Amino acid sequence: MKQFIAMTRVSLRQVIGGRRIIAVGLVALLPPIVTLTTIGSYVDRGALRQFHDATIGVIFLIVIPVVALILGSGALGDERRDGTLSFLVLRPIRREAIVGAKLGAAATATFIVAGSGALLSALVLGGMSGVWDPLIPLLISVAIGSIAYASVFVILGFITARAVLIGLIYVFVWESGISFAADSLATVSLFRIGLSAYTGMVEFAVTDIGEVLGSVQPGVGGALVKIAVLAAAAVAIGASFLRKRDLVTKD
Amino acid sequence: MTSASGPAWAADATVETRSLSRWFGQKVAVSDVTCAFGPGVTGLLGPNGAGKTTLLRLICGLISPSDGELTVLGSDPRKNPKVYASLALVPEEDAVYGFQTAREFAAYAATLAGTDPAKADEAIAMVRLEDAADRPISGYSKGMRQRAKVAAALVSDPRILVLDEPLNGTDPIQRAHLIDTFRRLGDAGHTVIVSSHVLAEVERMADRVLAMVDGKLAAAGNIASIREAMSDIPYRLRVEAGNARMLGAALLERHDVSGVEIDGDTLRVDTTDLGDLGRAIPTVARRLDARITLVEPEDESLESVFRYLVRRR
Numbered sequence: 001m002k003q004f005i006a007m008t009r010v011s012l013r014q015v016i017g018g019r020r021i022i023a024v025g026l027v028a029l030l031p032p033i034v035t036l037t038t039i040g041s042y043v044d045r046g047a048l049r050q051f052h053d054a055t056i057g058v059i060f061l062i063v064i065p066v067v068a069l070i071l072g073s074g075a076l077g078d079e080r081r082d083g084t085l086s087f088l089v090l091r092p093i094r095r096e097a098i099v100g101a102k103l104g105a106a107a108t109a110t111f112i113v114a115g116s117g118a119l120l121s122a123l124v125l126g127g128m129s130g131v132w133d134p135l136i137p138l139l140i141s142v143a144i145g146s147i148a149y150a151s152v153f154v155i156l157g158f159i160t161a162r163a164v165l166i167g168l169i170y171v172f173v174w175e176s177g178i179s180f181a182a183d184s185l186a187t188v189s190l191f192r193i194g195l196s197a198y199t200g201m202v203e204f205a206v207t208d209i210g211e212v213l214g215s216v217q218p219g220v221g222g223a224l225v226k227i228a229v230l231a232a233a234a235v236a237i238g239a240s241f242l243r244k245r246d247l248v249t250k251d
Numbered sequence: 252m253t254s255a256s257g258p259a260w261a262a263d264a265t266v267e268t269r270s271l272s273r274w275f276g277q278k279v280a281v282s283d284v285t286c287a288f289g290p291g292v293t294g295l296l297g298p299n300g301a302g303k304t305t306l307l308r309l310i311c312g313l314i315s316p317s318d319g320e321l322t323v324l325g326s327d328p329r330k331n332p333k334v335y336a337s338l339a340l341v342p343e344e345d346a347v348y349g350f351q352t353a354r355e356f357a358a359y360a361a362t363l364a365g366t367d368p369a370k371a372d373e374a375i376a377m378v379r380l381e382d383a384a385d386r387p388i389s390g391y392s393k394g395m396r397q398r399a400k401v402a403a404a405l406v407s408d409p410r411i412l413v414l415d416e417p418l419n420g421t422d423p424i425q426r427a428h429l430i431d432t433f434r435r436l437g438d439a440g441h442t443v444i445v446s447s448h449v450l451a452e453v454e455r456m457a458d459r460v461l462a463m464v465d466g467k468l469a470a471a472g473n474i475a476s477i478r479e480a481m482s483d484i485p486y487r488l489r490v491e492a493g494n495a496r497m498l499g500a501a502l503l504e505r506h507d508v509s510g511v512e513i514d515g516d517t518l519r520v521d522t523t524d525l526g527d528l529g530r531a532i533p534t535v536a537r538r539l540d541a542r543i544t545l546v547e548p549e550d551e552s553l554e555s556v557f558r559y560l561v562r563r564r
Contacts, residue, residue: 006362010348017350083344086313087403091363092336243329244316248342 004097007088011105014078015071016112024067028117031059032067034123035188045204047129054207055121056198057115059138060145060191067114068149069167072106073157075150076238085247099154099238103231105151106154109145118142137201140220145194147227151234153191158241179214186214193230197223261289261470265411265442266310271319272466273305280305282466283319288411288444290523292437294445294457296477302466303446304343307415310444311340336364339404343415343446345396349389350380353380353399356388357406364407374406379428393420401429405436412436414445418452430456450525450548486525487549490518490532494541501535502528519549 038054039047076099079085088098122135157163179189186192192213198220199205210218264287273281281302287488288310295303308314309321312328321327328334347356349398357371375384378398397420404412414433418426433456437443447453453460453474460477462470470477492498492525499511499518507528510521522528525548 003363003365006359010351010359013350014348083342084348084529086311086340086342087348087360088363089313089332090311090335090338090340091360092333092365093363094332244315246400248308248313248344 002135003091003093004101007098008104008108011075011102012109015075015105015109015203020070020074021113023110025111027063027066028113029120030063031055031117031121032124034058035124036128039125044131047125047131048133048194048204050206051125051131051134052205055125056195056209059118059121059142060195060198061171063117064110064114064142064145064194065149065167065171065175065191068106068110068146069153069164069171070151071109071113073163073167074143075102075106075154075157077157077163082190083248089242089247095239096235097240099235100244103150103154104232107147110150111143114146115139134198134202137198139179140201140225141194141198143222144197144223144227145191148190148193148230150197151227151230155234155238155241158238174185174229180212181225183214186216189214189216192216193223193226207227255469257471259286259468260286261293261459263289264366265289265324266444267320267322268306268310269320271306271309271321273309273314273317279466281309284463284466284468286461286468288442290437290440290442291459292443292445292457294453294460295444295461295463296448296450296453297446297463297469298448301448301463303448303463305466306463307444307446308339311338311413313340318406330358336407338413339407339409339411340413341397341400341404341415341417347388347396348523350387352385352387353391353402354384354401357402357422360403361406366407371402371405371449373559375400377405377432378402379425394422394445395424398425398429401432405432409441411442412444414443416446416448417510418447418463424538426452451529488520488522488523488525489545489547489549490520490543491516491545492518492536492541492543494539495538498536498541501539502532505531516544
């Protein structure tokens with residue numbers, strides 16, 4: 001356990017450090033700015049509808065995926081490419097623990113950054129309109145979304161050096177486009193995992209944005225099961241890669 | 252293929268390879284290598300691109316073999332991570348976290364190895380990095396980074412220590428100290444495998460040498476036998492000195508010098524006995540009042556030596 005905590009702590013420092021944090025920090029400022037500009041003089045139900053129409057989409061379709069992609073893809077991938085992965089793998093530690101720590105760090109970092117943006121936007125909503133209901137559900141669902149995306153992007157970053165490009169195509173072509181084409185495609189969409197948790201917790205959310213979920217049912221329980229499966233699969237796949245793949249790429 | 256009982260084999264082997272090969276596409280990096288490493292310091296010698304780093308990565312389980320077998324303490328390290336409780340690597344590349352201090356880095360290595368992180372202080376002292384131990388590694392020189400990596404490797408007192416060009420970037424004093432440290436570990440019964448492309452470095456560290464070129468084992472044995480194997484072919488030594496023309500003329504009179512090229516202050520001296528000539532040059536230079544600024548074997552020459560050894564096998 002000491003090893004796992006140490007790896008997570010160092011990985012968190014590594015993932016959040018450097019210039020990346022400035023880039024993702026700017027992305028995280030989008031939700032409060034959008035909230036500020038769209039709420040205007042709306043109050044109560046009107047303000048909540050505006051928040052659901054504009055801000056929620058920005059948080060779940062842009063901020064969480066982009067932040068998770070930038071931070072998560074580097075968690076294992078950067079270590080593999082700069083040679084520091086050898087420092088981790090040459091230890092008497094289960095490969096699952098290494099991937100788990102990386103995933104934990106990436107999800108936590110994503111939540112810290114995207115969650116800050118979500119928190120600010122909820123505070124702006126509450127401060128301007130007196131509507132505070134979304135605050136806690138939003139943070140919970142951002143945490144769920146962070147785990148979902150980090151699970152995928154940590155592994156993507158390990159597999160390919162072009163993870164950011166591929167991830168952006170996934171986010172903006174599949175998630176924001178193709179996955180809306182048919183209800184059945186919604187089940188293989190990551191942003192709907194967090195969104196389903198949110199709509200399951202906030203009154204009127206299903207009315208305002210329920211159609212975006214497609215065939216996905218609103219509710220926290222289903223979302224938790226999905227991220228548990230995703231995280232477990234990511235750990236198993238990542239550990240298998242660590243056992244079978246070459247772990248250094250530099251000559 | 253080398254037999255599992257020849258000079259490439261070691262008594263009480265902790266690391267064994269049998270017909271080990273690794274290729275990357277069309278390029279064969281390690282070819283049919285059968286050898287063993289046991290307690291003491293073993294030098295892995297060869298020119299750049301000989302396959303030394305690939306062999307060390309295979310031994311550490313960082314890459315998988317294309318063919319052949321490898322065991323470390325009886326296990327395949329890629330299948331049994333417990334082996335890593337007894338194995339540590341100092342890689343050639345800068346595998347460090349720049350945001351950590353050397354003390355944090357060594358303590359982190361200790362924690363991951365299941366050792367007391369307080370042992371980091373001892374490891375830092377062993378590599379004489381105390382003065383800079385609390386500064387971020389990102390501000391370190393190449394030599395300091397090397398020592399930070401060595402400290403992180405030594406912190407768990409590994410039974411097998413794998414060092415890939417560990418003296419790169421170190422100054423002569425640091426180099427002497429690290430060589431002494433590796434020798435003491437070898438004398439204490441640790442298996443120390445150290446790669447280098449510089450024969451003189453390996454000679455100071457290792458009693459036993461495996462020479463590689465083009466991915467193959469070119470020669471194996473103690474330093475004397477390697478030297479003997481190399482004795483009938485010319486080496487090229489690069490000497491930078493004042494009064495180079497007179498120094499060149501004086502060296503050419505020696506029986507072990509077969510040719511001298513002079514280019515400004517640089518001499519390229521062909522010899523069949525690198526050791527004797529290396530020892531004689533300072534004496535000759537002193538007599539002629541020629542100030543020497545550099546004496547080193549030329550890589551190209553060393554490579555030709557290895558190629559010659561491969562052809563002879």
